[in-house]
Amino acid sequence: MKKAIFWFRRDLRLEDNCAFYHCLHDNDLVIPIFIFDQNILEKLPPKDKRVEFIWHCIQNLKAELNKVGSDLIVAYDRPSKVIELAKMHQVTAVYCNEDYEPDAIQRDQFVQQELRRDNIEFKSYKDTVIFAKREILNQQGEPYHVFTPYKNAWRAKLHSSNFQHYPTEDLLEKLVKVQNTELTSLESLGFEKTGIADKPIVRDHHAHKLFADFKADKAQQYKENREFPSISGTSFLSTHFRFGTISIRKVVREILELSDVAMGRFREGSDTWLNEIIWRDFYFQILFNDPHVVHSSFKPQYQNFPWLHDEILFKAWCEGRTGYPLVDAAMIQLNTLGYIHNRLRMLTASFLTKIMLIDYKMGEQYFAEKLLDFDLAANNGGWQWSASTGCDAQPYFRIFNPMTQSKKFDADGLFIKKYLPIFKDVPAKLLHEPWKYQKELQAYGITLGKDYPLPIVDYAEARRATLVCFDDFLKNTSKIQLD
Ligand SMILES: Cc1cc2nc3c(=O)[nH]c(=O)nc-3n(C[C@H](O)[C@H](O)[C@H](O)COP(=O)(O)OP(=O)(O)OC[C@H]3O[C@@H](n4cnc5c(N)ncnc54)[C@H](O)[C@@H]3O)c2cc1C
Known part of the structure; x- marks a missing residue:
């Protein structure tokens, strides 16, 4: 036997x-x-x-x-x-x-x-994942470091065997027959309840329900809605992918089927969503092929970048007390739910690294502690992308403007009001740059600096200083390399 x-x-x-x-x-x-x-x-x-x-x-x-x-x-x-x-x-x-x-x-x-x-x-x-390790290589036989050609190669190589179904149902009789034992309580493992026990996410087959809802409804508007944090426009499947409570092959299989039969927006939405799944594979292969990213920057020239380690600024960022409402609301979302909307992960990461000039590793570590969907590959990839130290990262001079982001992606202030209830009765117009409307806010009983912080750093000044710092650093680094 x-x-x-x-x-x-x-x-x-x-x-x-x-x-x-x-x-x-x-x-x-x-x-x-x-x-x-x-x-x-x-x-x-x-x-x-x-x-x-x-x-x-x-x-x-x-x-x-x-x-x-x-x-x-x-x-x-x-x-x-x-x-x-x-x-x-x-x-x-x-x-x-x-x-x-x-x-x-x-x-x-x-x-x-x-x-x-x-x-x-x-x-x-x-x-x-769908493709792992060195399965997708460029013409030189090396792993890709840029997403778009990786995505094209991923799509070109995709074959039905890559997302085949492994039917286990009829084989379960081979499982050893034993008497049920009680699962050791969370407390006996040394942990306390966090309040997620009554949340749908812990229920059996919750991932399947989320995915069914996504296919039936959200996929149609995914391309547009995914940008707006007050809309429930994304799949919320990241935690389930992290712990394998749904098969990645199943979602790829079914999203491709939908993409095949669907028309117009459904097709566009499914296709955009598949790209996100490919980002996931992309960062997994970066982590596997370039494991140095765990401890150092992907681009070696940034290894000695003079990041700050200012504990006061960092604490204000962690606790959602920067004085920039959308940044603060996002951090409160993270602290209460263990989740942040993707656009706000990018905004808060950009704020920490490019406006506060704080070491991305501190932010990466904070996200790692708080995110329910924390995944080393995607988290490291996302942070290094934001800090401009990573593969296929945004250029160092691209800095998210928190006011513009707020006006564009939370125009009605719905997300801000949800996580900063002090602003619940305040017209949205006053929320994107509240320091400009101190008198008007008084009418709602809000004194900036007392009830809600004044900006902890001046955006325009900080942005200028960051650009100078990156410029000088890169000039000096290239000089050293030439010498
Ligand atoms: C600074 C930063 C840190 C991040 N940390 C994590 C993390 O620890 N764990 C994590 O799963 N994702 C992380 N992401 C990626 C992304 O924000 C989340 O995957 C997404 O917000 C999860 O929500 P969703 O499941 O509703 O996504 P959907 O929009 O429904 O996307 C579907 C799936 O695609 C994958 N995906 C989407 N965007 C990305 C991306 N940019 N990179 C890699 N995979 C992606 C996820 O598995 C996601 O569940 C991070 C992004 C940034 C900018």
Whole structure:
């Protein structure tokens, strides 16, 4: 009898799961396991939305496995626990899906080596992305560093086998039959409830509902609506992609079907959305091929850029107290929901790096702590894009103007009013540059500097100083290189 372990990691679902399918297909008996990784959890604060989200996903997985008479073995341990379990259950192989983060790659290499000593195979499969590692290369046989040619090559190479369905349903009888065990409580793991337990996102199959809504409705206006933070115009699937609660192949398969049969706006919307999925793959391959981005800038010339580390400015940015309402509302959205709209990720990142001139790594780290959808590849890519230190980054002289962004993307002030309720009765016109309307704001009982901050930095001055700083730095760097 061939017996194997299936190790769930960032693929917390039974359906259309590549490695899970192969594990069930190749073996007679499969033992599903999940390890809450102590190495990671030990470093987290006791209130962590992500841990609670994972805990609920595990609860949902257990319930699904229980329905077919099986259960998930859940450990709170080091990843090496998988080796102990493999030996204990005398399996011939451990199956899992690939993880492309540098620490995870190291972890998997270690596990593989240790298992090999006992003649246990370690089999890993691509599941998180459509194209991984070095699958998309330029004509010189090198990974792309610019998105548009990468996207074109991605689309040209796409074949139905890249988004095939892995049907696991009929194979579930191969799962080991065991008595259900209760999942260790969040509190026993050392964590406190964060309030997401009653939110739809923790419900089983929530991702499928979001995706169905997206296809039926949002896709039609996606291209236009995705720019406006007060409109619920995007899919909100990022957290589900991060933890694999929906298959990326399923969404690509179905969005292409929609794109094929749909006309006009639906087609345009699906196509634009597919580009975002390609951005996701793009940053995964950057992280895999250029892992130095985790600790340093993608462009080496920025390695010694004189970023500031001003704790007072940084704290004001984190807490949404810069005096620029759209920036502050966005940071409050992050702090309360663990999510920020994409345009506002770009705006707040630009504000921190180009107006406050603060090290992008500080902002990247703050997002990493707060985002429910935190993904090293996309977060690092987004931050380095904003700071102009990354691959295919925006040029250093492109600086988001918070007033113009506010007038254009939150013209009616609906987003600002939602997260800064002090402004709820104030006409939108006064919200984009409130310091210009101090007298008018008094009529609504708001004194700037007391009830809401005055701008913590002057935009025009700060912008000028940033441009000088980048110009001087790049001149000096190129001089040093020429010397
Ligand atoms: C500074 C900064 C930090 C970011 N940090 C993260 C992060 O930690 N995790 C994360 O998933 N995304 C991150 N993004 C990308 C993007 O903001 C989010 O993926 C998006 O807002 C999630 O909302 P959605 O699922 O409704 O997106 P939709 O608009 O519905 O897009 C669909 C999917 O495409 C992917 N996607 C969209 N935009 C991008 C992008 N620019 N880069 C990579 N993938 C993208 C996501 O998986 C997303 O779920 C960051 C962007 C910036 C500028």
